[in-house]
Structures are given as structure tokens and as C-alpha cells.
Amino acid sequence: MRVILVYDISTETKEGVKRLNRVRKIARRYLDHVQKSVFEGELTEGEIEKLKFELQCIIDNDEDFVIIYKMPPSIMIERDILTNTNDPTSNFI
Amino acid sequence: MRVILVYDISTETKEGVKRLNRVRKIARRYLDHVQKSVFEGELTEGEIEKLKFELQCIIDNDEDFVIIYKMPPSIMIERDILTNTNDPTSNFI
Numbered sequence: 001m002r003v004i005l006v007y008d009i010s011t012e013t014k015e016g017v018k019r020l021n022r023v024r025k026i027a028r029r030y031l032d033h034v035q036k037s038v039f040e041g042e043l044t045e046g047e048i049e050k051l052k053f054e055l056q057c058i059i060d061n062d063e064d065f066v067i068i069y070k071m072p073p074s075i076m077i078e079r080d081i082l083t084n085t086n087d088p089t090s091n092f093i
Numbered sequence: 094m095r096v097i098l099v100y101d102i103s104t105e106t107k108e109g110v111k112r113l114n115r116v117r118k119i120a121r122r123y124l125d126h127v128q129k130s131v132f133e134g135e136l137t138e139g140e141i142e143k144l145k146f147e148l149q150c151i152i153d154n155d156e157d158f159v160i161i162y163k164m165p166p167s168i169m170i171e172r173d174i175l176t177n178t179n180d181p182t183s184n185f186i
Contacts, residue, residue, distance in 0.1 A: 004162065006099050008129040035158045036101040037130070056175055065128045066175040069097065075168050082149055082159040 002071040003048060005031055005039040007055075010063040019058055023066070026054045035081070042073060095164040096141060098124055098132040100148075103156040112151055116159070119147045128174070135166060 009020040031041035124134035
């Protein structure tokens, strides 16, 4: 499946900063880092479940926000990045 | 088109906090607020261009990050929210 992962980890505490770093490390093992808190890629259902399990072991359910969008692999997703951030992957994914 | 908007506005300065509030206000006029910096909805190409124009008038191209995903209207998007945040729309959008 085509996957888009977005997270918003509360970094108001030292623990939150640690969680953010650990979440980013896990996300990088599974997906391409688009920018800041957005990751994309192609994963099997099994890989998605493993990713979710690893993230859930770390995130704070009340403080943090993590969302995974899952879409059929064949679809055409167009991506507009409105800022000067580098776009490590092509405009069509 | 089906649209997912994600932004990451730098709030290290007072101006950044103002930008964040204005970006959120604009996004709410066009899309459903899923959580924190994630918005979703169904927009025409014209509406997407208007949204982009309004956002670009506000955001700081070097400090902020704004991404818009555009997908065909007919596709099935499954959404997993891993945290206790309320899910204002159904799991399938």
C-alpha cells in the first residue's frame, strides 16, 4: 500500500524531545522522509502493522498525534510543496 | 480532488505564532481539521489554487513547511490515528 505518515510529537518536555527523535528514527527505517513530520512510502500490510506497533511503544497517547494514511498502491498522488524545502522525491509518487 | 494538507509552521517567534493562527484559519475555510497540523477534504482544482495562493501570502518560505497532497476523488483512503485524539471524520474518507 501507499502510505503517508504524519506526526506531531509534543516537545514541551525533555521526554517529548526524546520521543520525537525515536519516532523519527523508526519512521526513517520504513519510509522516505519528505520533510519535518511527513514521511511517505510503499509498505505491505505486515510492515504497516510492525511500524504501528513500534510507534505505539513510544508515543504518548494523550500528548502526541500520529496518523497513517493508507491508499491503494496504484493510485497517482500529486504533491505540492509550497515552501522552499527540498523535495527529495519527484512530484508524483 | 481529494486533498490532504499538512503544515509545519515555525513558532519560535511571535510572527511564527501569528502565521500559524492565520494558516489554520485559512485551512479551516477550505478543509476539515483532522488534528493539529493535518487537514483533509474534497476541493476543485480552482479551490486548491485559491487555497495555495492564500497560504503563500502568509507563510515564510524558509522557516515553514506546507505540503498539499492531491488524489483522484474516487479513491479509498484508509486512515489510522494511533493516538487518543478524537477522529472527527470516519475512518474511511
